[in-house]
Amino acid sequence: MNQPFKAIKVSENTYWVGAVDWGIRDFHGYATKEGTTYNAYLVMADKPALIDTVKAPFYDEMMSRISSIIDPCDIEIIVSNHSEMDHSGSLMKSIEAVKPDKVYASTMGVKALAEHFHHDKEITAIKTGEKIDLGNMSLAAVETRMVHWPDSMMTYLDADKLLFSQDGFGMHLASTERFADQLPESLLYAEAAKYYANILLLYTKTIAQALDKVTGLGVEIECICPDHGPVWRKPEQIKWIIGNYVKWAEQKPASKAVIVYDTMWKTTQHMADAVADGVSQAGAIARVLPLSSAHRSDIATEILEAGALILGSPTLNNQIFPSMADVLTYLKGLKPQNLIGAVFGSFGWSGESCKHLIEYLTDMGIEIVAEPVRSKYVASDELLVKCHELGDLIGKKLLENK
Numbered sequence: 133m134n135q136p137f138k139a140i141k142v143s144e145n146t147y148w149v150g151a152v153d154w155g156i157r158d159f160h161g162y163a164t165k166e167g168t169t170y171n172a173y174l175v176m177a178d179k180p181a182l183i184d185t186v187k188a189p190f191y192d193e194m195m196s197r198i199s200s201i202i203d204p205c206d207i208e209i210i211v212s213n214h215s216e217m218d219h220s221g222s223l224m225k226s227i228e229a230v231k232p233d234k235v236y237a238s239t240m241g242v243k244a245l246a247e248h249f250h251h252d253k254e255i256t257a258i259k260t261g262e263k264i265d266l267g268n269m270s271l272a273a274v275e276t277r278m279v280h281w282p283d284s285m286m287t288y289l290d291a292d293k294l295l296f297s298q299d300g301f302g303m304h305l306a307s308t309e310r311f312a313d314q315l316p317e318s319l320l321y322a323e324a325a326k327y328y329a330n331i332l333l334l335y336t337k338t339i340a341q342a343l344d345k346v347t348g349l350g351v352e353i354e355c356i357c358p359d360h361g362p363v364w365r366k367p368e369q370i371k372w373i374i375g376n377y378v379k380w381a382e383q384k385p386a387s388k389a390v391i392v393y394d395t396m397w398k399t400t401q402h403m404a405d406a407v408a409d410g411v412s413q414a415g416a417i418a419r420v421l422p423l424s425s426a427h428r429s430d431i432a433t434e435i436l437e438a439g440a441l442i443l444g445s446p447t448l449n450n451q452i453f454p455s456m457a458d459v460l461t462y463l464k465g466l467k468p469q470n471l472i473g474a475v476f477g478s479f480g481w482s483g484e485s486c487k488h489l490i491e492y493l494t495d496m497g498i499e500i501v502a503e504p505v506r507s508k509y510v511a512s513d514e515l516l517v518k519c520h521e522l523g524d525l526i527g528k529k530l531l532e533n534k
């Protein structure tokens with residue numbers, strides 16, 4: 133059919149009919165420097181099915197891709213695997229246009245969609261182990277609560293041995309390449325890790341359970357179709373991404389210290405540099421993230437594979453720098469596990485920054501393993517040596533814990 137956007141075949145019976153968002157740079161606080169995709173899929177079964185939809189402004193693009201394969205009115209089933217609006221934003225409009233026989237979501241999904249759209253549509257709840265009949269094939273539901281929301285579920289298409297994994301195994305990456313095997317592994321790793329760190333880290337325990345459910349399905353998975361980023365179709369890459377999720381879910385501490393700081397007149401910066409040198413001289417890795425250039429979501433990504441978080445801030449009006457409070461509020465929400473911590477900072481007269489930084493780390497369940505180092509006004513060489521010793525101590529502890 134003559135359409136401005138075309139569907140892309142991803143397996144025997146399944147087409148990608150989503151949208152590419154090249155321009156998005158902020159996804160609820162996460163810096164999406166590579167844009168993203170909103171993936172929807174069309175299953176060409178006896179009863180054609182649409183799996184998820186797209187963010188509302190991309191409705192026409194999705195409908196055009198569907199129309200390149202079939203008349204959208206021929207779709208008989210719509211499945212909403214996840215109610216967040218990057219996937220459900222076009223759901224109500226799609227139901228009105230398509231008039232499917234049935235719309236399915238998880239039990240929590242039915243509730244969440246009612247609370248989002250206050251609609252009058254009939255949506256049928258489906259549970260783990262239940263199947264949606266598509267005539268010549270079926271979709272099995274696997275509820276995966278908190279990957280990423282309470283309503284989240286995955287669906288498995290038996291005919292194609294294909295898992296629709298909604299947010300799981302996804303990444304924010306706009307590309308014309310629809311398959312992971314068309315993209316460099318370093319890019320896939322960086323973006324998948326960033327996605328995990330910023331979207332899924334808080335739910336690590338439930339992810340481990342979801343992985344058990346997925347790998348315990350007792351079925352082969354030849355294709356994983358997430359709701360963001362490329363489709364996984366090569367066996368070695370499917371193993372690779374599941375293996376990375378298993379690793380990230382464990383959050384084993386690595387011999388790496390992440391040093392996050394902001395600075396007023398460069399004293400805290402010099403202190404950070406000396407701490408980093410100490411970590412490095414001890415034989416561990418230091419990553420220094422000044423808030424003049426590092427985004428909170430890049431910091432979360434670095435922490436995903438770290439063993440220590442070291443914070444530095446000047447005192448400003450008896451507080452820490454507002455930029456530090458931003459990052460720490462964000463990290464506190466993500467609840468990274470198995471980290472040790474330390475703090476440093478500069479001050480002119482009252483000097484509360486280290487006390488506040490310790491409170492943040494303690495609230496996050498991070499064990500403080502060193503005395504704070506504080507510099508009045510400009511750091512002397514002796515004071516910078518103390519910073520170096522702080523880094524050395526953390527570096528040695530990281531190697532001990534290896």
Ligand code: FEO
Nearest residue numbers: 216218280299359
């Ligand atoms: Fe891509 Fe949780 O939505």
